[in-house]
Amino acid sequence: MTLILNVLAAIGRGVLGACRVLGAVVLFALEGVSHILRPPFYPRLIGRAFVEIAYFSLPVVALTAVFTGMVLALQSYSGFSRFGAESAIANVVVLSITRELGPVLAGLMVAGRIGAAFAAEIGTMRVTDQIDALTTLSTNPMKYLVAPRLLAGTIAMPLLVVIADILGVMGGWLIGTAQLGFTSASYLTSTLNFLQPMDVISGLVKAAVFGFVITLMGCYSGYTSRGGAQGVGAATTTAVVSSSILILALDYVLTAAFFGS
Amino acid sequence: MSSTPKIRLRGLTKRFGAKTVLDGVDLDVAAGEGMVVLGGSGSGKSVTIKCILGLITPDAGSIEIDGRDVLAMPRREREALNDRIGMLFQNGALFDSLPVWENVCFKLLAQKRITRAKARDKAAEVLAQVGLAASVGDLSPSELSGGMQKRVGLARAIAAEPEIIFFDEPTTGLDPIMGAVIDGLIVDCVKRLGATAVSITHDMASARRIGDTAAMIHKGRIVWTGPAATLGHSGNAMVDQFANGSREGPITMELRK
Numbered sequence: 001m002t003l004i005l006n007v008l009a010a011i012g013r014g015v016l017g018a019c020r021v022l023g024a025v026v027l028f029a030l031e032g033v034s035h036i037l038r039p040p041f042y043p044r045l046i047g048r049a050f051v052e053i054a055y056f057s058l059p060v061v062a063l064t065a066v067f068t069g070m071v072l073a074l075q076s077y078s079g080f081s082r083f084g085a086e087s088a089i090a091n092v093v094v095l096s097i098t099r100e101l102g103p104v105l106a107g108l109m110v111a112g113r114i115g116a117a118f119a120a121e122i123g124t125m126r127v128t129d130q131i132d133a134l135t136t137l138s139t140n141p142m143k144y145l146v147a148p149r150l151l152a153g154t155i156a157m158p159l160l161v162v163i164a165d166i167l168g169v170m171g172g173w174l175i176g177t178a179q180l181g182f183t184s185a186s187y188l189t190s191t192l193n194f195l196q197p198m199d200v201i202s203g204l205v206k207a208a209v210f211g212f213v214i215t216l217m218g219c220y221s222g223y224t225s226r227g228g229a230q231g232v233g234a235a236t237t238t239a240v241v242s243s244s245i246l247i248l249a250l251d252y253v254l255t256a257a258f259f260g261s
Numbered sequence: 262m263s264s265t266p267k268i269r270l271r272g273l274t275k276r277f278g279a280k281t282v283l284d285g286v287d288l289d290v291a292a293g294e295g296m297v298v299l300g301g302s303g304s305g306k307s308v309t310i311k312c313i314l315g316l317i318t319p320d321a322g323s324i325e326i327d328g329r330d331v332l333a334m335p336r337r338e339r340e341a342l343n344d345r346i347g348m349l350f351q352n353g354a355l356f357d358s359l360p361v362w363e364n365v366c367f368k369l370l371a372q373k374r375i376t377r378a379k380a381r382d383k384a385a386e387v388l389a390q391v392g393l394a395a396s397v398g399d400l401s402p403s404e405l406s407g408g409m410q411k412r413v414g415l416a417r418a419i420a421a422e423p424e425i426i427f428f429d430e431p432t433t434g435l436d437p438i439m440g441a442v443i444d445g446l447i448v449d450c451v452k453r454l455g456a457t458a459v460s461i462t463h464d465m466a467s468a469r470r471i472g473d474t475a476a477m478i479h480k481g482r483i484v485w486t487g488p489a490a491t492l493g494h495s496g497n498a499m500v501d502q503f504a505n506g507s508r509e510g511p512i513t514m515e516l517r518k
Contacts, residue, residue, distance in 0.1 A: 129354035132316050136348040137368040137417070138340070
Protein backbone atom coordinates (compact mmCIF):
# COMPACT_ATOMS: atom_id res chain seq x y z
CA MET A 1 0.00 0.00 0.00
CA THR A 2 2.70 2.47 1.00
CA LEU A 3 4.60 1.51 -2.15
CA ILE A 4 1.63 2.44 -4.32
CA LEU A 5 1.18 5.69 -2.42
CA ASN A 6 4.87 6.50 -2.82
CA VAL A 7 4.70 5.90 -6.55
CA LEU A 8 1.57 8.03 -6.88
CA ALA A 9 3.16 10.77 -4.76
CA ALA A 10 6.24 10.77 -6.97
CA ILE A 11 4.09 11.06 -10.11
CA GLY A 12 2.05 13.82 -8.48
CA ARG A 13 5.16 15.76 -7.52
CA GLY A 14 6.45 15.54 -11.07
CA VAL A 15 3.16 16.69 -12.57
CA LEU A 16 2.80 19.55 -10.10
CA GLY A 17 6.41 20.60 -10.75
CA ALA A 18 5.80 20.58 -14.50
CA CYS A 19 2.64 22.67 -14.08
CA ARG A 20 4.51 25.15 -11.91
CA VAL A 21 7.28 25.55 -14.50
CA LEU A 22 4.76 25.85 -17.33
CA GLY A 23 2.88 28.56 -15.46
CA ALA A 24 6.10 30.38 -14.64
CA VAL A 25 7.22 30.29 -18.29
CA VAL A 26 3.86 31.61 -19.50
CA LEU A 27 3.89 34.46 -16.96
CA PHE A 28 7.49 35.23 -17.89
CA ALA A 29 6.54 35.31 -21.59
CA LEU A 30 3.55 37.60 -20.95
CA GLU A 31 5.68 39.99 -18.92
CA GLY A 32 8.37 39.96 -21.61
CA VAL A 33 5.84 40.73 -24.36
CA SER A 34 4.25 43.50 -22.30
CA HIS A 35 7.68 45.13 -22.04
CA ILE A 36 8.15 44.89 -25.81
CA LEU A 37 5.06 47.07 -26.19
CA ARG A 38 5.78 49.69 -23.51
CA PRO A 39 8.55 52.30 -23.54
CA PRO A 40 11.39 52.84 -22.88
CA PHE A 41 12.67 50.81 -25.82
CA TYR A 42 16.26 49.80 -26.34
CA PRO A 43 16.92 49.90 -30.11
CA ARG A 44 20.65 49.41 -29.53
CA LEU A 45 20.03 46.16 -27.63
CA ILE A 46 17.43 44.94 -30.14
CA GLY A 47 19.98 45.56 -32.89
CA ARG A 48 22.73 43.73 -31.02
CA ALA A 49 20.49 40.71 -30.36
CA PHE A 50 19.31 40.75 -33.99
CA VAL A 51 22.86 40.66 -35.33
CA GLU A 52 23.72 37.87 -32.90
CA ILE A 53 20.73 35.76 -33.93
CA ALA A 54 20.42 36.49 -37.64
CA TYR A 55 23.85 37.39 -38.93
CA PHE A 56 26.02 35.06 -36.87
CA SER A 57 23.65 32.11 -37.36
CA LEU A 58 23.75 32.49 -41.15
CA PRO A 59 26.70 30.12 -41.81
CA VAL A 60 25.26 27.17 -39.84
CA VAL A 61 21.75 27.68 -41.12
CA ALA A 62 22.98 28.07 -44.72
CA LEU A 63 25.08 24.90 -44.60
CA THR A 64 22.24 22.95 -43.01
CA ALA A 65 19.81 24.12 -45.69
CA VAL A 66 22.07 23.38 -48.67
CA PHE A 67 22.91 19.87 -47.52
CA THR A 68 19.30 19.12 -46.59
CA GLY A 69 18.17 20.15 -50.08
CA MET A 70 20.86 17.95 -51.63
CA VAL A 71 19.94 14.93 -49.49
CA LEU A 72 16.23 15.41 -50.21
CA ALA A 73 16.85 15.39 -53.95
CA LEU A 74 18.98 12.26 -53.75
CA GLN A 75 16.61 10.39 -51.45
CA SER A 76 13.46 11.25 -53.36
CA TYR A 77 15.19 10.25 -56.60
CA SER A 78 16.08 6.80 -55.23
CA GLY A 79 12.48 6.36 -54.09
CA PHE A 80 10.55 7.95 -56.96
CA SER A 81 12.57 6.43 -59.80
CA ARG A 82 11.02 3.06 -58.90
CA PHE A 83 7.65 4.46 -59.97
CA GLY A 84 8.91 6.59 -62.81
CA ALA A 85 7.96 9.67 -60.83
CA GLU A 86 11.27 11.51 -61.07
CA SER A 87 9.55 14.67 -62.27
CA ALA A 88 8.09 15.15 -58.77
CA ILE A 89 11.53 15.53 -57.21
CA ALA A 90 11.74 19.32 -57.50
CA ASN A 91 8.26 19.58 -56.07
CA VAL A 92 9.03 17.34 -53.11
CA VAL A 93 12.20 19.28 -52.35
CA VAL A 94 10.58 22.71 -52.37
CA LEU A 95 7.53 21.65 -50.34
CA SER A 96 9.59 19.80 -47.72
CA ILE A 97 11.97 22.70 -47.36
CA THR A 98 9.50 25.57 -47.19
CA ARG A 99 6.85 23.84 -45.10
CA GLU A 100 8.93 21.80 -42.69
CA LEU A 101 12.65 21.42 -42.91
CA GLY A 102 13.58 25.06 -43.43
CA PRO A 103 11.93 26.32 -40.24
CA VAL A 104 12.52 23.20 -38.12
CA LEU A 105 16.18 22.64 -38.94
CA ALA A 106 17.00 26.35 -38.80
CA GLY A 107 15.11 26.45 -35.49
CA LEU A 108 17.10 23.56 -34.03
CA MET A 109 20.38 25.10 -35.19
CA VAL A 110 19.51 28.49 -33.72
CA ALA A 111 18.29 26.82 -30.51
CA GLY A 112 21.75 25.30 -30.10
CA ARG A 113 23.55 28.56 -30.73
CA ILE A 114 21.29 31.26 -29.35
CA GLY A 115 19.35 29.44 -26.65
CA ALA A 116 22.63 28.34 -25.07
CA ALA A 117 24.32 31.72 -25.48
CA PHE A 118 21.41 33.70 -23.98
CA ALA A 119 20.98 31.27 -21.08
CA ALA A 120 24.70 31.41 -20.27
CA GLU A 121 24.92 35.19 -20.55
CA ILE A 122 21.79 36.01 -18.54
CA GLY A 123 22.52 33.18 -16.09
CA THR A 124 25.99 34.59 -15.39
CA MET A 125 24.45 38.02 -14.90
CA ARG A 126 22.03 36.49 -12.41
CA VAL A 127 24.64 34.68 -10.31
CA THR A 128 26.99 37.71 -10.28
CA ASP A 129 24.20 40.07 -9.07
CA GLN A 130 24.21 42.03 -12.34
CA ILE A 131 20.44 41.57 -12.70
CA ASP A 132 19.89 42.94 -9.18
CA ALA A 133 22.27 45.76 -10.06
CA LEU A 134 20.05 46.68 -13.04
CA THR A 135 17.09 47.14 -10.70
CA THR A 136 19.11 49.42 -8.42
CA LEU A 137 20.13 51.43 -11.48
CA SER A 138 16.59 52.43 -12.44
CA THR A 139 16.35 49.79 -15.16
CA ASN A 140 13.82 47.00 -15.37
CA PRO A 141 15.80 43.83 -16.13
CA MET A 142 12.89 42.21 -17.99
CA LYS A 143 12.71 45.24 -20.25
CA TYR A 144 16.46 45.58 -20.65
CA LEU A 145 17.50 41.94 -21.02
CA VAL A 146 14.49 39.92 -22.10
CA ALA A 147 12.20 42.09 -24.24
CA PRO A 148 14.86 43.08 -26.85
CA ARG A 149 15.93 39.44 -27.26
CA LEU A 150 12.35 38.17 -27.66
CA LEU A 151 11.62 40.80 -30.28
CA ALA A 152 14.87 40.23 -32.17
CA GLY A 153 14.34 36.44 -32.17
CA THR A 154 10.80 36.73 -33.50
CA ILE A 155 11.90 39.00 -36.35
CA ALA A 156 15.21 37.32 -37.17
CA MET A 157 14.05 33.72 -37.54
CA PRO A 158 11.66 34.30 -40.50
CA LEU A 159 14.44 36.18 -42.31
CA LEU A 160 16.85 33.32 -41.68
CA VAL A 161 14.26 30.85 -42.95
CA VAL A 162 13.72 32.81 -46.18
CA ILE A 163 17.42 32.36 -46.82
CA ALA A 164 17.27 28.71 -45.74
CA ASP A 165 14.36 28.11 -48.16
CA ILE A 166 16.28 29.59 -51.07
CA LEU A 167 19.47 27.72 -50.26
CA GLY A 168 17.61 24.45 -49.69
CA VAL A 169 16.01 24.66 -53.13
CA MET A 170 19.44 25.52 -54.50
CA GLY A 171 20.84 22.35 -52.91
CA GLY A 172 18.16 20.27 -54.62
CA TRP A 173 18.80 22.09 -57.89
CA LEU A 174 22.55 21.39 -57.63
CA ILE A 175 21.98 17.62 -57.33
CA GLY A 176 19.09 17.68 -59.81
CA THR A 177 21.06 19.31 -62.58
CA ALA A 178 24.54 17.92 -61.85
CA GLN A 179 23.62 14.33 -61.08
CA LEU A 180 20.02 13.47 -61.85
CA GLY A 181 19.82 14.74 -65.42
CA PHE A 182 17.37 17.65 -65.02
CA THR A 183 17.90 20.75 -67.10
CA SER A 184 18.11 23.89 -65.04
CA ALA A 185 14.96 25.29 -66.63
CA SER A 186 12.82 22.20 -66.12
CA TYR A 187 13.91 21.84 -62.49
CA LEU A 188 13.12 25.46 -61.65
CA THR A 189 9.82 25.38 -63.57
CA SER A 190 8.56 22.35 -61.67
CA THR A 191 9.80 23.92 -58.44
CA LEU A 192 7.73 27.06 -58.97
CA ASN A 193 4.71 25.44 -60.66
CA PHE A 194 3.35 23.73 -57.60
CA LEU A 195 4.51 26.15 -54.95
CA GLN A 196 1.62 27.97 -53.20
CA PRO A 197 2.15 31.18 -51.22
CA MET A 198 0.71 29.35 -48.22
CA ASP A 199 3.60 26.88 -48.27
CA VAL A 200 6.11 29.65 -47.73
CA ILE A 201 3.94 31.74 -45.41
CA SER A 202 3.19 28.83 -43.07
CA GLY A 203 6.92 28.15 -42.85
CA LEU A 204 7.65 31.76 -41.98
CA VAL A 205 4.93 31.85 -39.31
CA LYS A 206 6.47 28.71 -37.81
CA ALA A 207 9.86 30.41 -37.93
CA ALA A 208 8.57 33.44 -36.02
CA VAL A 209 7.03 31.19 -33.35
CA PHE A 210 10.24 29.16 -33.09
CA GLY A 211 12.31 32.34 -32.82
CA PHE A 212 10.13 33.51 -29.95
CA VAL A 213 10.30 30.12 -28.19
CA ILE A 214 14.08 29.82 -28.54
CA THR A 215 14.77 33.27 -27.11
CA LEU A 216 12.07 32.80 -24.45
CA MET A 217 13.55 29.54 -23.15
CA GLY A 218 17.08 30.94 -23.32
CA CYS A 219 16.11 34.05 -21.35
CA TYR A 220 13.87 32.18 -18.89
CA SER A 221 16.46 29.52 -18.06
CA GLY A 222 19.16 32.11 -17.56
CA TYR A 223 16.96 34.52 -15.63
CA THR A 224 15.86 31.86 -13.14
CA SER A 225 19.24 30.15 -12.77
CA ARG A 226 20.63 29.71 -9.26
CA GLY A 227 23.82 28.61 -7.65
CA GLY A 228 26.96 29.62 -9.50
CA ALA A 229 28.71 27.89 -12.37
CA GLN A 230 26.77 24.66 -12.03
CA GLY A 231 23.46 26.51 -12.11
CA VAL A 232 24.45 28.37 -15.26
CA GLY A 233 25.51 25.09 -16.89
CA ALA A 234 22.18 23.51 -16.03
CA ALA A 235 20.34 26.57 -17.35
CA THR A 236 22.18 26.28 -20.67
CA THR A 237 21.24 22.63 -21.03
CA THR A 238 17.62 23.31 -20.09
CA ALA A 239 17.40 26.13 -22.61
CA VAL A 240 18.61 24.01 -25.53
CA VAL A 241 16.70 20.83 -24.65
CA SER A 242 13.41 22.57 -23.85
CA SER A 243 13.45 24.83 -26.89
CA SER A 244 14.33 21.91 -29.19
CA ILE A 245 11.45 19.81 -27.89
CA LEU A 246 9.07 22.78 -28.01
CA ILE A 247 10.08 23.43 -31.62
CA LEU A 248 9.20 19.86 -32.65
CA ALA A 249 5.96 19.83 -30.65
CA LEU A 250 4.82 23.25 -31.87
CA ASP A 251 5.73 22.24 -35.41
CA TYR A 252 3.10 19.52 -35.17
CA VAL A 253 0.54 21.90 -33.68
CA LEU A 254 1.14 24.55 -36.33
CA THR A 255 1.14 22.04 -39.18
CA ALA A 256 -2.18 20.66 -37.95
CA ALA A 257 -3.53 24.21 -37.74
CA PHE A 258 -2.38 25.18 -41.24
CA PHE A 259 -2.93 22.00 -43.22
CA GLY A 260 -4.95 19.77 -40.89
CA SER A 261 -8.41 20.19 -42.35
CA MET B 262 17.90 66.46 10.97
CA SER B 263 14.21 65.64 11.15
CA SER B 264 12.79 63.34 13.78
CA THR B 265 11.49 60.86 11.21
CA PRO B 266 14.23 58.34 10.49
CA LYS B 267 15.34 58.06 6.87
CA ILE B 268 14.85 54.31 7.02
CA ARG B 269 12.68 52.52 9.57
CA LEU B 270 12.30 48.76 9.63
CA ARG B 271 9.73 47.12 11.86
CA GLY B 272 9.26 43.40 12.37
CA LEU B 273 10.85 42.49 9.05
CA THR B 274 10.47 38.74 8.52
CA LYS B 275 11.58 36.52 5.68
CA ARG B 276 11.65 32.75 5.34
CA PHE B 277 13.19 30.69 2.59
CA GLY B 278 11.47 27.33 2.79
CA ALA B 279 11.78 26.10 6.36
CA LYS B 280 14.67 28.44 7.16
CA THR B 281 13.82 31.73 8.87
CA VAL B 282 16.41 34.24 7.70
CA LEU B 283 14.90 37.41 9.13
CA ASP B 284 12.97 37.01 12.36
CA GLY B 285 11.54 40.46 13.05
CA VAL B 286 14.26 42.99 12.27
CA ASP B 287 13.70 46.45 13.81
CA LEU B 288 16.10 49.15 12.73
CA ASP B 289 16.12 52.95 12.48
CA VAL B 290 18.62 54.86 10.39
CA ALA B 291 18.64 58.62 10.81
CA ALA B 292 19.09 60.90 7.80
CA GLY B 293 22.73 61.57 7.01
CA GLU B 294 23.88 58.82 9.35
CA GLY B 295 26.45 56.15 8.58
CA MET B 296 24.97 52.89 9.82
CA VAL B 297 27.03 49.70 9.88
CA VAL B 298 25.20 46.42 10.19
CA LEU B 299 27.41 43.68 11.60
CA GLY B 300 26.81 39.99 11.64
CA GLY B 301 28.26 36.64 10.77
CA SER B 302 27.75 34.83 7.51
CA GLY B 303 24.14 33.84 6.99
CA SER B 304 22.84 36.12 9.75
CA GLY B 305 20.52 37.93 7.33
CA LYS B 306 22.50 41.11 6.62
CA SER B 307 22.30 40.88 2.83
CA VAL B 308 18.65 39.82 2.86
CA THR B 309 17.80 42.91 4.95
CA ILE B 310 19.39 45.20 2.37
CA LYS B 311 17.77 43.34 -0.52
CA CYS B 312 14.37 43.77 1.15
CA ILE B 313 14.89 47.53 1.44
CA LEU B 314 15.96 47.70 -2.21
CA GLY B 315 12.88 45.75 -3.28
CA LEU B 316 14.89 42.84 -4.66
CA ILE B 317 13.29 40.47 -2.14
CA THR B 318 9.75 40.80 -0.82
CA PRO B 319 9.59 40.20 2.94
CA ASP B 320 6.91 37.89 4.36
CA ALA B 321 5.92 40.32 7.09
CA GLY B 322 6.88 43.66 8.61
CA SER B 323 7.17 47.17 7.30
CA ILE B 324 9.86 49.23 5.58
CA GLU B 325 9.48 52.99 5.74
CA ILE B 326 11.65 55.45 3.88
CA ASP B 327 11.07 59.10 4.80
CA GLY B 328 8.07 57.94 6.80
CA ARG B 329 6.35 56.24 3.85
CA ASP B 330 5.71 52.52 3.72
CA VAL B 331 7.49 51.30 0.57
CA LEU B 332 5.84 47.87 0.60
CA ALA B 333 2.42 49.48 0.17
CA MET B 334 3.57 51.80 -2.62
CA PRO B 335 2.43 51.37 -6.22
CA ARG B 336 5.15 49.96 -8.46
CA ARG B 337 5.78 53.25 -10.24
CA GLU B 338 6.44 55.12 -6.99
CA ARG B 339 8.65 52.32 -5.79
CA GLU B 340 10.71 52.61 -8.97
CA ALA B 341 10.92 56.38 -8.52
CA LEU B 342 12.18 55.76 -5.00
CA ASN B 343 14.87 53.42 -6.30
CA ASP B 344 16.08 56.33 -8.45
CA ARG B 345 17.24 57.98 -5.22
CA ILE B 346 19.05 54.92 -3.86
CA GLY B 347 22.52 53.67 -4.79
CA MET B 348 24.07 50.29 -4.11
CA LEU B 349 27.62 48.93 -4.13
CA PHE B 350 27.48 45.16 -4.57
CA GLN B 351 29.92 42.87 -2.84
CA ASN B 352 31.62 41.69 -6.02
CA GLY B 353 30.98 44.91 -7.90
CA ALA B 354 28.34 43.40 -10.21
CA LEU B 355 29.67 45.55 -13.05
CA PHE B 356 28.11 44.90 -16.45
CA ASP B 357 30.86 43.09 -18.33
CA SER B 358 29.22 43.72 -21.70
CA LEU B 359 29.69 47.49 -21.28
CA PRO B 360 32.84 49.62 -20.98
CA VAL B 361 33.58 51.22 -17.61
CA TRP B 362 32.29 54.68 -18.58
CA GLU B 363 28.89 53.26 -19.55
CA ASN B 364 28.78 51.32 -16.29
CA VAL B 365 29.48 54.48 -14.30
CA CYS B 366 26.85 56.57 -16.09
CA PHE B 367 24.33 53.72 -16.46
CA LYS B 368 21.76 55.20 -14.11
CA LEU B 369 22.08 58.71 -15.49
CA LEU B 370 21.63 57.33 -19.01
CA ALA B 371 18.67 55.16 -17.92
CA GLN B 372 16.98 58.19 -16.36
CA LYS B 373 17.84 60.27 -19.42
CA ARG B 374 19.51 62.88 -17.24
CA ILE B 375 22.49 62.93 -19.57
CA THR B 376 23.19 62.28 -23.27
CA ARG B 377 25.57 59.57 -24.41
CA ALA B 378 27.85 62.26 -25.81
CA LYS B 379 28.24 63.87 -22.40
CA ALA B 380 28.35 60.60 -20.45
CA ARG B 381 32.07 60.04 -21.11
CA ASP B 382 33.03 63.37 -19.56
CA LYS B 383 30.71 62.79 -16.63
CA ALA B 384 32.21 59.30 -16.15
CA ALA B 385 35.71 60.78 -16.11
CA GLU B 386 34.60 63.26 -13.47
CA VAL B 387 33.10 60.58 -11.23
CA LEU B 388 36.05 58.24 -11.77
CA ALA B 389 38.34 61.05 -10.59
CA GLN B 390 36.34 61.21 -7.35
CA VAL B 391 37.27 57.59 -6.64
CA GLY B 392 40.87 58.15 -7.67
CA LEU B 393 40.79 56.56 -11.10
CA ALA B 394 42.17 58.08 -14.31
CA ALA B 395 39.78 59.00 -17.11
CA SER B 396 41.49 56.44 -19.35
CA VAL B 397 40.02 53.64 -17.18
CA GLY B 398 36.65 54.60 -18.66
CA ASP B 399 37.47 52.93 -21.97
CA LEU B 400 38.48 49.60 -20.41
CA SER B 401 36.15 46.67 -19.97
CA PRO B 402 35.38 45.62 -16.34
CA SER B 403 37.15 42.28 -16.84
CA GLU B 404 40.43 44.14 -17.43
CA LEU B 405 40.35 45.69 -13.95
CA SER B 406 41.86 44.43 -10.69
CA GLY B 407 39.61 43.69 -7.71
CA GLY B 408 40.31 47.02 -6.04
CA MET B 409 39.67 48.92 -9.25
CA GLN B 410 36.40 47.05 -9.81
CA LYS B 411 35.31 48.05 -6.31
CA ARG B 412 36.14 51.67 -7.06
CA VAL B 413 34.26 51.57 -10.35
CA GLY B 414 31.34 50.00 -8.48
CA LEU B 415 31.51 52.85 -5.99
CA ALA B 416 31.64 55.38 -8.82
CA ARG B 417 28.56 53.75 -10.37
CA ALA B 418 26.73 53.85 -7.03
CA ILE B 419 27.37 57.57 -6.46
CA ALA B 420 27.17 58.88 -10.05
CA ALA B 421 23.46 59.64 -9.84
CA GLU B 422 23.96 61.38 -6.47
CA PRO B 423 21.64 59.20 -4.40
CA GLU B 424 20.19 60.12 -1.00
CA ILE B 425 20.70 56.63 0.39
CA ILE B 426 23.62 54.35 -0.43
CA PHE B 427 24.01 50.70 0.53
CA PHE B 428 27.40 49.06 0.72
CA ASP B 429 27.52 45.26 0.75
CA GLU B 430 30.81 44.21 2.33
CA PRO B 431 32.82 46.96 0.62
CA THR B 432 36.23 45.71 1.78
CA THR B 433 35.77 41.94 1.44
CA GLY B 434 38.39 40.37 -0.81
CA LEU B 435 40.73 43.36 -0.72
CA ASP B 436 44.12 43.72 0.94
CA PRO B 437 44.08 45.84 4.15
CA ILE B 438 45.57 48.93 2.48
CA MET B 439 43.14 48.85 -0.43
CA GLY B 440 40.37 48.24 2.11
CA ALA B 441 41.36 51.40 3.96
CA VAL B 442 41.50 53.31 0.67
CA ILE B 443 37.99 52.17 -0.26
CA ASP B 444 36.71 53.05 3.21
CA GLY B 445 38.22 56.53 2.88
CA LEU B 446 36.56 56.98 -0.52
CA ILE B 447 33.23 55.82 0.86
CA VAL B 448 33.40 58.30 3.76
CA ASP B 449 34.40 61.14 1.40
CA CYS B 450 31.69 60.38 -1.15
CA VAL B 451 28.95 59.95 1.43
CA LYS B 452 29.94 63.18 3.14
CA ARG B 453 30.06 65.11 -0.14
CA LEU B 454 26.59 63.88 -1.12
CA GLY B 455 25.19 64.30 2.40
CA ALA B 456 23.75 60.83 1.93
CA THR B 457 22.51 58.25 4.40
CA ALA B 458 24.78 55.21 4.22
CA VAL B 459 24.01 51.67 5.29
CA SER B 460 26.93 49.25 5.13
CA ILE B 461 27.00 45.60 5.95
CA THR B 462 30.32 44.17 6.91
CA HIS B 463 32.14 41.77 9.17
CA ASP B 464 35.38 43.74 8.91
CA MET B 465 35.78 45.54 12.26
CA ALA B 466 38.41 48.02 11.11
CA SER B 467 36.18 48.96 8.21
CA ALA B 468 33.11 49.23 10.46
CA ARG B 469 34.85 51.72 12.76
CA ARG B 470 36.08 53.78 9.80
CA ILE B 471 32.81 54.12 7.89
CA GLY B 472 30.19 53.87 10.64
CA ASP B 473 28.73 56.44 13.03
CA THR B 474 26.30 53.92 14.45
CA ALA B 475 26.51 50.14 14.44
CA ALA B 476 23.89 47.46 14.73
CA MET B 477 24.52 43.79 15.28
CA ILE B 478 22.30 41.20 13.65
CA HIS B 479 22.25 37.63 14.87
CA LYS B 480 19.90 34.84 13.79
CA GLY B 481 17.65 37.26 11.96
CA ARG B 482 17.26 39.80 14.78
CA ILE B 483 18.97 43.03 15.71
CA VAL B 484 20.56 42.25 19.08
CA TRP B 485 22.41 45.52 19.72
CA THR B 486 22.61 49.09 18.44
CA GLY B 487 25.15 51.67 19.56
CA PRO B 488 27.94 54.02 18.50
CA ALA B 489 30.42 52.39 16.12
CA ALA B 490 33.33 53.77 18.16
CA THR B 491 32.43 51.51 21.11
CA LEU B 492 32.71 48.29 19.10
CA GLY B 493 34.90 45.87 21.04
CA HIS B 494 34.07 47.39 24.41
CA SER B 495 30.35 47.90 24.05
CA GLY B 496 29.40 45.94 27.13
CA ASN B 497 27.29 43.57 25.03
CA ALA B 498 28.87 40.13 25.19
CA MET B 499 27.77 39.12 21.69
CA VAL B 500 29.02 42.29 20.05
CA ASP B 501 32.33 42.19 21.88
CA GLN B 502 32.85 38.55 21.00
CA PHE B 503 32.18 39.34 17.34
CA ALA B 504 34.28 42.49 17.34
CA ASN B 505 37.24 40.80 18.98
CA GLY B 506 36.82 37.59 17.02
CA SER B 507 36.86 35.27 20.04
CA ARG B 508 35.86 31.65 19.81
CA GLU B 509 34.42 31.65 23.31
CA GLY B 510 31.25 33.59 23.95
CA PRO B 511 27.48 33.62 23.60
CA ILE B 512 27.65 33.12 19.80
CA THR B 513 28.35 29.51 18.98
CA MET B 514 29.06 28.44 15.45
CA GLU B 515 26.81 25.59 14.46
CA LEU B 516 29.54 23.13 13.57
CA ARG B 517 29.38 19.40 13.92
CA LYS B 518 32.52 17.87 15.30
